[in-house]
Amino acid sequence: MSDITIRGLTKYFGDRLVLDRVDLDVDKHEVVCLIGASGSGKSTLLRCINRLVEPDHGQITLGGLSITDPRFGRTGLQQRVGIVFQSYNLFPHLSVLENLTLAPLKVQKMARPQAKARAHEVLSLFSMERFTAAYPEQLSGGQQQRVAIARALMTQPDVLLLDEVTAALDPELVGEVLKIIHDLKQRGLTMVIVTHEMGFARDVADRVCFLSEGRIVEEDAPARLFSAPQHPATQTFLSRLIASGRV
Amino acid sequence: MVAGRSRPAGNYGLNVHRPIADQTDRGGLRPGTTSIRPAPEGPPPPPRKRSFDWRAAFVPGLISSASIIIVFGGLYWLITSAEQWPRIKAQFFNLDHMIAAAPRVAQGFLTNLQVWLIALACIGVWALVLAVLRSLRGPVFAPLRLLVVLYIDIFRGLPALLLVILFGFGIPALNIPGLPNSGLFWGGVAMVLSYSAYVAEIYRSGIDAVHEGQRAAARSLGLSEWQTLIYAILPQALRNVLPALMNIVVALQKDVALLSVIGVRDAVREAQIYTATTFNYSALVVAALLFLLATVPMARLADWVNRRDRARRLQMAD
Ligand SMILES: Nc1ncnc2c1ncn2[C@@H]1O[C@H](COP(=O)(O)OP(=O)(O)OP(=O)(O)O)[C@@H](O)[C@H]1O
Numbered sequence: 001m002s003d004i005t006i007r008g009l010t011k012y013f014g015d016r017l018v019l020d021r022v023d024l025d026v027d028k029h030e031v032v033c034l035i036g037a038s039g040s041g042k043s044t045l046l047r048c049i050n051r052l053v054e055p056d057h058g059q060i061t062l063g064g065l066s067i068t069d070p071r072f073g074r075t076g077l078q079q080r081v082g083i084v085f086q087s088y089n090l091f092p093h094l095s096v097l098e099n100l101t102l103a104p105l106k107v108q109k110m111a112r113p114q115a116k117a118r119a120h121e122v123l124s125l126f127s128m129e130r131f132t133a134a135y136p137e138q139l140s141g142g143q144q145q146r147v148a149i150a151r152a153l154m155t156q157p158d159v160l161l162l163d164e165v166t167a168a169l170d171p172e173l174v175g176e177v178l179k180i181i182h183d184l185k186q187r188g189l190t191m192v193i194v195t196h197e198m199g200f201a202r203d204v205a206d207r208v209c210f211l212s213e214g215r216i217v218e219e220d221a222p223a224r225l226f227s228a229p230q231h232p233a234t235q236t237f238l239s240r241l242i243a244s245g246r247v
Numbered sequence: 248m249v250a251g252r253s254r255p256a257g258n259y260g261l262n263v264h265r266p267i268a269d270q271t272d273r274g275g276l277r278p279g280t281t282s283i284r285p286a287p288e289g290p291p292p293p294p295r296k297r298s299f300d301w302r303a304a305f306v307p308g309l310i311s312s313a314s315i316i317i318v319f320g321g322l323y324w325l326i327t328s329a330e331q332w333p334r335i336k337a338q339f340f341n342l343d344h345m346i347a348a349a350p351r352v353a354q355g356f357l358t359n360l361q362v363w364l365i366a367l368a369c370i371g372v373w374a375l376v377l378a379v380l381r382s383l384r385g386p387v388f389a390p391l392r393l394l395v396v397l398y399i400d401i402f403r404g405l406p407a408l409l410l411v412i413l414f415g416f417g418i419p420a421l422n423i424p425g426l427p428n429s430g431l432f433w434g435g436v437a438m439v440l441s442y443s444a445y446v447a448e449i450y451r452s453g454i455d456a457v458h459e460g461q462r463a464a465a466r467s468l469g470l471s472e473w474q475t476l477i478y479a480i481l482p483q484a485l486r487n488v489l490p491a492l493m494n495i496v497v498a499l500q501k502d503v504a505l506l507s508v509i510g511v512r513d514a515v516r517e518a519q520i521y522t523a524t525t526f527n528y529s530a531l532v533v534a535a536l537l538f539l540l541a542t543v544p545m546a547r548l549a550d551w552v553n554r555r556d557r558a559r560r561l562q563m564a565d
């Protein structure tokens with residue numbers, strides 16, 4: 001059974017149609033990459049899944065339950081779906097440890113020692129445990145993004161949404177973040193990843209979806225989609241990337 | 248940790264800058280030449296060190312001290328040599344009168360300080376409430392937001408002096424049972440209401456300056472609208488507006504003197520009373536000195552906070 005099902009998802013920003021009847025299924029433990037031109041609606045689609053954006057039409061279910069179902073409670077959805085942003089969005093006035101424990105303490109009402117222990121556990125996964133007392137501005141971009149991923153994992157979500165998490169990083173810092181995502185895949189996390197790193201998408205994705213003007217116009221295994229794209233929009237998009245030397 | 252595939256981390260074949268030679272069209276190069284540049288012989292030498300330059304160290308300081316002495320000395324000479332100077336001195340800088348008035352004026356100044364501190368606390372809280380109400384999202388809060396906007400428009404649009412007189416004389420004159428009757432109290436309330444309108448706008452600019460992503464991050468972690476405000480947005484907003492708030496603190500310290508018009512015996516009022524009986528203005532100069540004594544260090548502190556804040560922003564920008 002699929003973990004996430006999206007049916008007929010439609011979203012307008014004002015008069016602008018940003019998502020147009022999107023259907024998508026993501027199985028448990030599956031990694032799906034969303035690619036597409038800037039403005040094609042990738043971030044909006046991702047943000048609909050954890051209700052940062054409320055769609056105008058359509059249905060999203062998580063584990064068979066609609067994400068608007070009251071059984072999720074006020075914070076159940078956020079506990080099961082983590083999201084990481086391109087610009088990290090760590091809280092600059094809080095230390096790394098405080099960034100990680102804020103939600104467990106205030107939302108899940110976890111006891112402080114427990115929350116701390118969990119934070120250390122997650123940070124050590126990413127070899128970041130040395131930085132618990134540091135403030136975000138004292139860290140490199142790659143380190144900040146690792147902390148942001150750690151923060152999203154604090155509540156042990158089933159699904160992780162990643163929105164261009166390497167796009168703001170210097171090229172030499174991209175690898176350390178991508179490696180973590182690889183590790184998370186090995187651990188069986190379900191992930192939906194928006195990325196401009198085509199090489200990475202080819203490597204990590206079980207399936208790649210190409211968005212164009214708010215529609216998923218093509219989806220396929222990465223090997224096929226990248227080597228023999230069927231839809232003209234996909235072909236144009238990929239050939240432009242190849243021409244600019246990015247693939 | 249489970250190992251990933253055995254690819255070198257960081258190289259997914261993308262965004263890796265290939266050597267220029269691979270990308271450029273080699274057609275323009277003559278056969279036998281390469282695009283590799285010959286190694287340079289070594290960098291040019293560092294600039295020669297000068298021996299200690301006393302000119303560079305002392306001359307600017309000397310010039311500025313000299314010009315300060317000349318300008319202020321000139322002013323002093325100009326003022327004291329004026330024909331009216333002895334009269335001015337007797338009227339404004341009479342030491343005997345100053346000493347005689349000092350205890351009462353200082354007593355009045357204590358009232359200034361008390362009102363100032365209490366008003367500061369009230370303004371800090373009330374303005375924050377206003378700013379938060381104004382930044383609430385959702386159509387349910389529309390009437391509240393409208394009320395706050397109205398409040399701010401009205402109280403920013405009216406002179407503080409008018410409000411002080413209106414509240415300080417007007418409300419006690421109503422003689423409403425159960426309400427305090429002192430002009431000091433109602434004058435203070437007028438100051439708080441007036442200043443809060445400004446400070447609420449300062450707070451709001453600080454809240455607006457917090458990046459939208461911070462809200463998204465907090466909400467995605469499951470924090471409620473309220474928790475988002477308390478734990479994520481407000482701490483950053485307050486840090487943003489600290490320099491602006493420092494200026495308000497200084498301005499309020501002086502404006503407490505407005506209460507003297509409704510008979511509150513603050514430093515200015517006490518000095519006026521002394522002046523009225525002696526026809527000598529030295530008491531007012533004493534009050535002026537007390538105000539300067541309190542505000543100048545605070546203004547310096549505000550400058551320092553400003554500079555530190557600027558440095559922090561510059562640091563974050565790079
Ligand atoms: N909050 C919003 N209000 C109004 N318009 C928005 C909002 N968020 C996104 N949009 C618009 O919706 C469209 C799709 O945006 P979205 O961020 O989903 O694109 P994207 O595929 O993620 O692009 P990029 O690769 O640049 O991140 C864009 O035209 C954008 O301007």
Ligand SMILES: [Mg+2]
Pocket residue numbers: 042043044163164
């Ligand atoms: Mg985006």
